[in-house]
Amino acid sequence: MHSVILAPMEGLVDAPMRDILTRIGGIDRCVSEFIRVTDGPLHPAALHRILPESRQGWRTAAGVPVHPQLLGSDPDWLAHNGAWLADLGAPAVDLNFGCPAKTVNRHRGGATLLREPETLYRIVSAMRAALPARVPVTAKMRLGYSDTSQTLECARALADGGAAEIAVHARTREQGYRPPADWTWLARVREAVSVPVVANGDVVDLQSYREIRRVSGCEQVMIGRGLVACPDLALVIQRSCSGEAAAAMGWESLHPWLVDFYAQVRERVVDRHVPGRLKQWLAMLAGVYPQARILFDQIRRQTCADQVAELLEQGSAAQLLAAPSSTC
Known part of the structure; x- marks a missing residue:
């Protein structure tokens, strides 16, 4: 039984992106961008800004759970806020031990904690004790901070602390997103713990999805950048696993989703920042869709949200559609 999970990616996979990708289809579950916990309770406004689905039954408009x-390093405050989320109906609480961002790591968040397996254990244990039994604690990690010397120790600390599932990005923090991800480590982690392991890293098409499952032995796969660059990848995977035809989405079908995405971003972000979000997505889509590169070049110097909207509306014009689209 296959399962595709949309990865949490700060500044990229936000609520509008989750909405679009889950409505396109094939995604079984999402994990939100991280919500930073420091030394106090979370404010409801911060939760609703990052995770508006919390007011929609913790599901996207397509009905996909989120x-x-x-993210943080204080076991008590993480547990306190996790319990609050559970009271609000959260279906699970995930813990971030994988973020490679320097700012996050400087403040003892994300992947820097992979140098402290005992801290991982204390955080997960505190969270598990604070939540009702019906609400799972899950975690995401990388293979380590600078090397893999503590990979298995960290995974065991998470599992022993009470994590019901561990997603593993198959790179260290210092490797960032440089290829290749080492999928063989996913198999080693899976063998070292008694809880399910979710495979993550470098899944960009149907072939790499099949290969990461073969190498890792994992039934669940988490995909981030691959789904942003190829929005119907999860649907292609789902259809292929069901024995159906798996033709990729063409530009003409994708273009209305871009228009929808831009409109949603304008509702959430001040106008001067809106064009940047569209440019970010087009730059990633350009590897699959030549039309995205053409449109990106047309708007790259535009900073006016209205002008970008006009160019986007014209983005399905014949001159763009004339360029053939690649397949995922």
Whole structure:
């Protein structure tokens, strides 16, 4: 039984992106961008800004569950806020031990904690004790901070602390997103713990999805950048696993989703920042869709949200559609 999970990616996979990708289809579950926990309770406004699905039954408009993710290093405050999320109906609480961002790591968040397996254990244990039994604690990690010397120790600390599932990005923090991801480590982690392991890293098409499952032995796969660059990848995977035809989406079908995405971003972000979000997505789509590169070049110097909207509306014009689209 296959399962595709949309990865949490700060500044990229936000609520509008989750909405679009889950409505296109094939995604079984989402994990939110991280919600930072420092030394106090979370404010409801912060939760609703990052995770508006919390007011929609913790599901996207397509009905796909969204699990909140917390980031921090204080076991007590993480547990306190996790319990609050559970009271609000969160289906699970995920913990971020994988973020490679320097700012996050400087403040003892994300992947820097992979140098402290005992801290991982204390955080997960505190969270598990604070939540009702019906609400799972899950975690995401990388293979380590600078090397893999503590990979298995960290995974065991998470599992022993009470994590019901561990998603593993198959790179260290210092490797960032440089290829290749080492999928063989996913198999080693899976063998070292008694809880399910979710495979993550470098899944960009149907072939790499099949290969990561073969190498890792994992039934669940988490995909981030691959789904942003190829929005119907999860649907292609789902259809292929069901024995159906798996033709990729063409530009003409994708273009209305871009228009929808831009409109949603304008509702959430001040106008001067809106064009940047569209440019970010087009730049990633350009590897699959030549039309995205053409449109990106047309708007790259535009900073006016209205002008970008006009160019986007014209983005299905014949000159763009004339360029053939690649397949995922």
